[in-house]
Amino acid sequence: MKNLLIAAAIVIVGVASAKAADLAAHHMYTKAPPPVAAVYDWTGFYIGGNVGYGWSENTDPSLTVVNPGGVGNIGPFLTTGLPGFSSGNLFPNLRPSGVFGGGQFGYDKQFGTWVLGAVADIQASDFKASALVTTPTTICCNANESLSAKIDWFGTVRGKVGYAANDWLFYGTGGLAYGEAQSTIGFACTPGGVGCGGIAFAGNASEVRVGWAAGAGISKAWGNWNVGAEYLHMDLGRSSVTALSINGAFTTTTITESQRFVEDMLRLTVNYKFGWGGPVVARY
Structure with missing residues (x-):
């Protein structure tokens, strides 16, 4: 045993x-297992600034004249095709453009390679354009028609849907837009005298318009910081400005132009993301 x-x-x-x-x-x-890769996490609140340039589509001015009873001799100057007026109404078609800059605040949440977010921004801008058209007539004199368009500031509140490739983010965006649309208008007969019959009108208007904005962008992250480039199309709709007689000769007559306020923009962004604790380790 x-x-x-x-x-x-x-x-x-x-x-x-x-x-x-x-x-x-x-x-x-x-073989040893492959090294575990580190993947950037876009989740978090961020704050930053932006600067860019905007250019406009045509403002497409649309004329409305209120002249009860055909007072005075203003009709031939504002109606296309009447004898003595070579081209009819020629209020200028504008393309406001200029620089802008401001700040933004937002939040992103990453789900795998997809990123959902929201961002709000506000900017001071110098989008503006103005022009004067002088049209000769065979009656006696010239018709001077001036118009301007300007956006002093604007902002947006938008959603974001993006695709994350580690520390690169590609996204589309869209939502609410708002801004201050300003216009001035003038109409006068020159060089004056009896033939012009006191025709002189002027007016200005300013209103906060609400519309929409949509675009796309790309961002690259370095730790808590990221920089990016963004294209945005903003449409604030139409705004009107009315000219009244400046010398009292036409107390019941008004000249109104409505015009579009639409901008295309390219801007650079710089953001600081809060609470970033380093890259997320990818699990295989």
């Missing part, structure tokens, strides 16, 4: 030793 136990022990020890040798050989020839 004793000999049998000794023999069994020798067999068990031998089997264990062989198994250990097999495991050692297996680990010797097995």
Whole structure:
């Protein structure tokens, strides 16, 4: 019995030793697992600034004249095709453009490679254009028609949907836009005198318009900071300005132009994201 136990022990020890040798050989020839990659996490609140340039589509002015009873001789100057007026109404079609800059605040949440977010911004802007058209007539004189359009400031509140490629983010965006639309208008007969009959009108208007904005952008992150470029199309709709007689000659007559306030913009952004604790380790 004793000999049998000794023999069994020798067999068990031998089997264990062989198994250990097999495991050692297996680990010797097995490749090490690939390194675990670090992936940037876009989740978090951020605040930043932006600067850019905007250019406009045509403002497409639309004329409305209220002149009860055809007072005075203003009709031939404002109606296309009447004798003595070579081209009819020629209020200028404008393209406001200029620089802008401001700040933004937002939040992004990453789900795998997809990023959802929201951002609000407000900017001071110098989008403006003005022009004067002088049209000769065969009656006596010239008709001077002036118009201007300007956006002093604007802002947006938008949603974002993006695709994250590690520390790069590609996104589309769209939502509410608002801004101050300003216009001036003038109409006069020159060089004056009896033939012009006191025709001189002027007016200005300013109103906060609400519309929409949509675009796309790209951002690159370095730790808490990221920089990006964004294209945005903003449409604030139409705003009207009315000219009244400036010398009292036409107390019941008004000249109104409505025009579009639409801008295309390119801007650079710089943001600081709060609470970034380093890259997220990807799990394989």
